[in-house]
Amino acid sequence: MKTTVPASPTDQLEVDQDIISRVLAGNRDAFSVLINRYSDPLYRHALGMTGSPDVAEDILQMSFIKAYQHLAEVRGRFDAWVFRIVANGCKDWLKNIRRTHLSYDEDDQPSGYSTPDEELDRTELRSDLDKALMTLAPSLREAFVMKHVEGRSYEEMADLLGTTVGALKMRVHRAREALQALLEEKYA
Amino acid sequence: MLDNLNARDGSGDAGRERPRRASEQAQPLSDREVPLGGTATSEMINRWLDGEAPEPVAVSAESARQVDLWRRIEEESERRRHMVTPAHVKAQIMAALPADAPQIALPWWKKSIQVSPVVALAAAAGLVALGAAIGNSMRLR
Numbered sequence: 001m002k003t004t005v006p007a008s009p010t011d012q013l014e015v016d017q018d019i020i021s022r023v024l025a026g027n028r029d030a031f032s033v034l035i036n037r038y039s040d041p042l043y044r045h046a047l048g049m050t051g052s053p054d055v056a057e058d059i060l061q062m063s064f065i066k067a068y069q070h071l072a073e074v075r076g077r078f079d080a081w082v083f084r085i086v087a088n089g090c091k092d093w094l095k096n097i098r099r100t101h102l103s104y105d106e107d108d109q110p111s112g113y114s115t116p117d118e119e120l121d122r123t124e125l126r127s128d129l130d131k132a133l134m135t136l137a138p139s140l141r142e143a144f145v146m147k148h149v150e151g152r153s154y155e156e157m158a159d160l161l162g163t164t165v166g167a168l169k170m171r172v173h174r175a176r177e178a179l180q181a182l183l184e185e186k187y188a
Numbered sequence: 189m190l191d192n193l194n195a196r197d198g199s200g201d202a203g204r205e206r207p208r209r210a211s212e213q214a215q216p217l218s219d220r221e222v223p224l225g226g227t228a229t230s231e232m233i234n235r236w237l238d239g240e241a242p243e244p245v246a247v248s249a250e251s252a253r254q255v256d257l258w259r260r261i262e263e264e265s266e267r268r269r270h271m272v273t274p275a276h277v278k279a280q281i282m283a284a285l286p287a288d289a290p291q292i293a294l295p296w297w298k299k300s301i302q303v304s305p306v307v308a309l310a311a312a313a314g315l316v317a318l319g320a321a322i323g324n325s326m327r328l329r
Contacts, residue, residue: 023289023290024289025289026289028289031282032278032282035278035281036278039277039278039281043272043273043277044271047268048268053274057274057277057280060273060277060281061277061280064281064285065281065285065286068285068290069290070290071290072290072292125261129261129264148261148265149269150269151269173234176234180257180258183257184253187253187260
């Protein structure tokens with residue numbers, strides 16, 4: 001009987017390297033395999049960090065174009081490399097939004113929340129959670145989104161962010177504390 | 189005479205303790221509520237959310253409300269965990285890729301250089317002048 005064995009990280013690395021070689025040899029369409037494989041977790045990260053589907057789509061698109069242009073520079077895991085491009089794109093966007101939204105309050109949201117249809121689709125908690133997330137420092141939000149929304153382990157997060165498990169636990173705990181402080185009056 | 193305000197040293201009203209409230213006496217020791225410091229998320233809740241412990245059994249109304257809040261946040265996080273990239277975005281990315289294949293990065297010593305004839309002549313003249321200057325200085329010694 002034939003059984004399906006999940007690809008090990010080494011297999012995945014080899015498959016990715018093979019695809020990268022094909023793209024570098026001129027097979028542009030092969031890049032779509034990498035987009036299909038990695039876009040979903042990256043999109044969730046960008047969406048969690050920015051709170052706006054439009055912005056998340058833009059960051060994802062820019063990141064994959066940048067990845068394509070610099071594909072020859074990939075050393076090691078492609079997914080970790082492209083994650084760093086997306087994460088930096090999110091942080092850059094947050095820096096700019098902070099510059100233009102110095103006092104962030106309930107009536108001062110990023111563009112993603114503003115259409116009436118989207119507002120109707122969201123429950124109150126969703127909306128409040130997004131608002132609360134936007135008040136967190138980027139490093140705390142990043143840790144919370146990676147842990148809770150992306151469902152990553154602390155070890156995986158440490159690997160991707162180049163920091164320690166202990167430091168990340170601290171960030172996640174502080175993010176929870178801050179979110180609880182913001183939400184418990186209304187919900188708890 | 190000064191009153192002894194530190195009754196804990198045993199020299200004051202010996203053996204007198206703060207009388208327990210009826211609610212404290214009724215509860216078993218393990219069920220007594222430990223007030224959380226400010227808005228801090230309790231260690232129990234963090235361990236549960238980190239997957240290191242089972243869902244805490246609420247021991248007080250406040251902690252029950254906190255557990256309920258985090259259960260709701262987890263439900264929302266779970267929903268977001270299944271979100272996928274909109275289909276049109278993938279097509280947009282492919283359409284926006286440059287037509288040329290990505291450039292392979294070569295170390296500087298492997299890169300080819302282009303030199304115009306004028307630059308080559310100038311470089312040659314410079315080398316001849318440098319050689320002549322070195323020759324003159326050696327002859328002078």
